[in-house]
Amino acid sequence: MADRNELHQRNKHNGQYDFPKLIADYPPLKKYVVLTPYGSQSIDFFNPQAVKALNKALLAAYYGIRYWDIPKGYLCPPIPGRADYIHYIADLINPSGEERKCRGLDIGVGANCIYPIMGCTEYGWTFVGTDIDPVSIANARKIVTCNPVLAHRIELRLQENDKHIFRGVIKPDDYFDVTVCNPPFHSSREEAEEGTLRKLSSLKGQKVSKARLNFGGNANELWCEGGELRFILNMISESKAFQNNVGWFTTLVSKEKNLDKLYAKLKSAGVAEYKTIQMRQGTKSSRILAWRFI
Template identity: 55%
Template sequence: MTAKPVATTSERRSGNGKLHPRNRHQGRYDFAKLTSAEPSLLAFIEEHSNGETSIDFANPQAVRALNRALLKHAYNIAAWDIPPDNLCPPIPGRADYLHYLADLLAGSNGGKIPTGSAVQVLDIGVGANCIYPLIGHAEYQWQFVGTDISSASLTHAQSILDANPGLTAAIHLRQQTSKNAIFKEVVADHEWYDLTMCNPPFHSSAKEAAEGTQRKWRNLGKEDDGRNSTLNFGGQDAELWCPGGEAAFIQRMIKESKQMPTRCFWFTTLVSKSANLPSLHAALKQAGVHDSKTISMNQGQKQSRFLAWTFLNPAQQNAWHKLRWSRAAI
């Protein structure tokens, strides 16, 4: 008989063991505080004979309730949810990317993190959950533009913003109407961004995405009976796959970034597969970037990373610093 897969508070979920030092989600989840912030989470708390409490991380409703609690408790996001067929993001890991991006900016700003509305961030593939803009604005008061090809995802993300006072002035959403474009069509001629960020589609086909979902369920000791694919390990097609997978998507991003080299200080994207790095580094070299970095994020047993590149030379970087960040640093 297969044991029910649960994660206790002693387990460092979502990489909580080695998160960025500024990440609010260090160590064990404090379910007492989280259920106080989000009472609906209480229905999913399980107490075991050893005194540990947990939730079933294979239960999508439990994970969504946990996310609502984390967002309320840590970031004062009063209202958040996602449609049942969209990916449910792991909050601690998503926060890590933003904290490392803040460090990236600090490295170009005399060690000081630029904060406030002077910092403009473009989130490619914001999704229905809108998670990066929500956390990034709460932590650093950055301004965000989030883009997505899915009008349904944008409609839901907008409902989250509308339900939380003050967010509609800081976070703006735009639809990418071309499936073959990333920056084109959504970046206006008068706009400059300090950062772009992206969690690109991982798989190269719908079949590969479905097989990946089935592997995750088997690793949890459960069989995918056809209903689970739209739960915790579900996701819309645009979230999960694109022709050529992650490598092709990022290569297209690099190619497009070359066409707007001075419009963004740091272009960045997550890279899930380390095996893709050599070809991506080659693409950056071919694009003629001035500098690039591969930044590792060690999240417990999971290793993640993001790629960052800039076309700005030292003189251009210094001018950017003086014009945009000199009055916005902490």
């Protein structure tokens, strides 16, 4: 199990999972909990059903989410890492740490609706979540309506043109303090499967020849033409037209090698400020790219 001690200081998932607490809040998790060779409790992170049960337990125990589910094959996000993004964004938009109202826009909210859930329950923010997939929008809406803590705080909007990111979903009178995005990392199904094989082989310490996405993910969640770099370059280009509608634009950047091209694009777009926020979860490192025009 990955060490989570390097998470943001406000992240509720630093240290080891408290399985007795998690099972108390979500009893179905119990059948997936096993003892490790070291005598501690864990789950089989290669089992998609176990990962989903862990997510349900974490959301129930720490965020008051009593209903959460995703369609088969859809992305099941790792909760600690997703929470980290929201905590770092909170520092970005409110450096003083004082409580204030915030409205966020999640590009690619997915069926799991995880970033709006985190923002609403941790900071009392409101959110608009957008996606090109009607199934994701419908499922996210069900999560929102089934949880009183989320109801009337999260709005879902279908992006009807998959060539656009902000255009068509940001209305003329909208203002968002921040946008968040977990872009499709890969440029094709083949690249996504190769990446999964490398990750699983590394985790198991031996070559794995068949890809099994333990966190799931369908086409638009995992890959797009041109991959992460093309997606974010397009996002930067489009953001210029909405500079008066958004305080900070942000996105995850999985591949560090993409940063130089992204910085060059930001400079050519005429942004007033940009910064990179480093995040680390155990052996995994990632980063948030943030920019603003005003």
